Amino acid sequence: MPIPRRHLRLDDEPMNSALALLRRDLEVPSGFEPNVSRAAQTATDRFATSRTDATDLPLVAIDPPGARDLDQAFALVRSNAGWVLHYAIADVAAFIVPGDVIDLESRRRGSTLYLPDHKAPLHPRELSEGAASLLPGAARPAVWWKLTFDVEGGLVNTEVRRATVRVRVATSYEVITTILADHDGATNHEATNHEATNHEAASAEGVGVSAQSIDLQDPGSDALGPAAKRGIDLVEVATSLRDFGSLRLSIQADRGGVSLQLPEQDVQVDASGNVQLLATPSLPAEEWNAQMSLATGMAAAALMLTSKTGLLRTLPSAEPEILAELRRASEALGHRWPPDDDAAAGGPNHVYGQWVRSLDPSTPVGAALMLSATKGLRGSGYAAFHGEPPELTTHAAVAAPYAHVTAPLRRLGDRYATEMALAAYEHRPVPAWVLDQLDDLPQILNDANRRAASVDRAVIDLLEAAELASQIGAEFSAVVLSHGRDGLRVQVTDPPVIADAIGEANDGDTVRVRLSDADPMKRLTRFKVVPQPAD
Structure with a gap:
């Protein structure tokens, strides 16, 4: 029940x-x-x-x-x-x-x-x-x-x-x-x-x-x-x-x-102030809409690279060691890795993208591998330049040069990148107020992104703990997503919770977990894997 x-x-x-x-x-x-x-x-x-x-x-x-x-x-x-x-x-x-x-x-x-x-x-x-x-x-x-x-x-x-x-x-x-x-x-x-x-x-x-x-x-x-x-x-x-x-x-x-379809958690607040934590799979319409922003960001990046002044969103390609680790994990869980001849045709990052698109996050194995796949998309940042472009000009997930220009109400950098794109298109100098801040922007934006990610994660952690606080000792069905220094990372389906757990299990396993701690003030939720009797 x-x-x-x-x-x-x-x-x-x-x-x-x-x-x-x-x-x-x-x-x-x-x-x-x-x-x-x-x-x-x-x-x-x-x-x-x-x-x-x-x-x-x-x-x-x-x-x-x-x-x-x-x-x-x-x-x-x-x-x-x-x-x-x-x-x-x-x-x-x-x-x-x-x-x-x-x-x-x-x-x-x-x-x-x-x-x-x-x-x-x-x-x-x-x-x-x-x-x-x-x-x-x-x-x-x-x-x-x-x-x-x-x-x-x-x-x-x-x-x-x-x-x-x-x-x-x-x-x-x-x-x-x-x-x-x-x-x-x-x-x-x-x-x-x-x-x-x-x-x-x-x-x-x-x-x-x-x-x-x-x-x-x-x-x-x-x-x-x-x-x-x-x-x-x-x-x-x-x-x-x-x-x-x-x-x-x-x-x-x-x-x-590469486009990761990670297990997502969302917060819904109705007009009466009721709060609910939901599992929200991405709608295709969101992906289609994102393609318009990506196309615009790529067009802006091209303008800035031509004019040799800009602010790019960058991400290095996955390191060979990371891809090898992901391949071992995939094959260990019985999920096929694209053949080597695909790598020769399109390069390692192309194969990585193929592999990610082959994952089904609605399955236990797919959810575990999709979370592991984030290792291949680490190191995102911003590259500001006025003169020769930086060594890294591309964003590996977009697989092209790319700039943020489509959300200026919510992101500071878009205001500056847009001004540089306009100046490049109109063949005029970039405004002095943009150049005055250009060197400082990558640090400001990286700090802002880390802060936003911390707030998002803390909100989810708080709501997970608040929803489960009265159910200490209850058991739930869960999927093991990954292993870490502090134990397992598991995904509970109902309520949609992703939290730490102590116990023995393999990535991709479906297990029973018992809630051992849920403290909203500490934003902490923890489970223990329930040992299953041998057949």
Whole structure:
């Protein structure tokens, strides 16, 4: 019989105390000083007079439900010649005067931090969820990337400029997934027609979308109706995203790129303050959406390398010793490693990517090997240069030069990288305020990434312990993911917990574990493997 899940609430005193301790321990900012908030309230677009009017673009944003800090919106146009991606990115730099209090505070923070009871944004909410956010319906300053691809998905032309845009619809990955499931499940002729322009036509096609759009669309309505009223055919948006994203994923695989589908844990907080820890497998729509950001980041990197000034996101290829270790682990668990002739054709990293794509994280062996596969993607960082490019210019997971430019509301470096890409495209000098900070940025960004990762892990550890605190001595089914100095790392399915365990077992084994410790204040959960009687 499954053990009942504990009901967690943000307003419970134990949860409040544990979260307060976490914020103190990890020095999570609680808010902004009054002078920073005032500066954000009065900030205006510094480039208002030099923007291209692109408000006619049929832009759509895809974000988690309820999100208001919208960095990106897109319009995909397909033709016999290939694809055109219009990608609008929030122009945060337009509202920040170099050296002002907002700028200084954002450099101190480095990135947005997320907790169940609040987030510590990189910029004041007046900007990140207001004037600088690509909220639907309002004209907003943006950096407009126009990327042209041939029929095989290869990039053939890059344009980038400052523009004014108006996002028409903001929706979620779940809505896109539901639209495609309904559309692909339809069998009549009308259901395969992608040319619906209003809700009545969409209903006639049999696309009965039950998922709700995010809070910026008409409440109580399905996704298609509000979108159609704004001139957006979400069926066409969803199918174009799938087709383009799938094409680019195939190209990434051919390059030798790697995408890990790790066992994920997510935190869900409803409007009443109830908190739940969930296992959240990545939706295909998220991967397709990521391909637009990756394509833009690769285009930005190419511009910066040509101009010899830039900020690249880098990752070295896996060391031969690591690949040999992963191969031994894979073969020991009965999972085939790609043959050696594949390595000769595409190189060791190409084989590593093939192997990762062959893993099924929903199986015990696949989950264990997927966690081990992270060893091949260690050493990520940033390379800043003004003159000759650095020795390492590529990102092994992307299998190409790459730069962060698509999330400036949440990541500090994107603001600087975007300015360098714009300068390169316009054949003009990089602004002095960018060059003044360029050498310091890699350290600032690496520190911010480590801090964000620590906060994310601490939140999960806290919620795991809080959910299990009343069940000391209970037994659970688990999968052994790995071995470490402190024992085993196991994954419990229900509730979705990944924690340490003491005992004897092999990677990939399904075992019974007994909960021995669960302390939310210490953010600690520990199990013991229950010995099984011999057959």
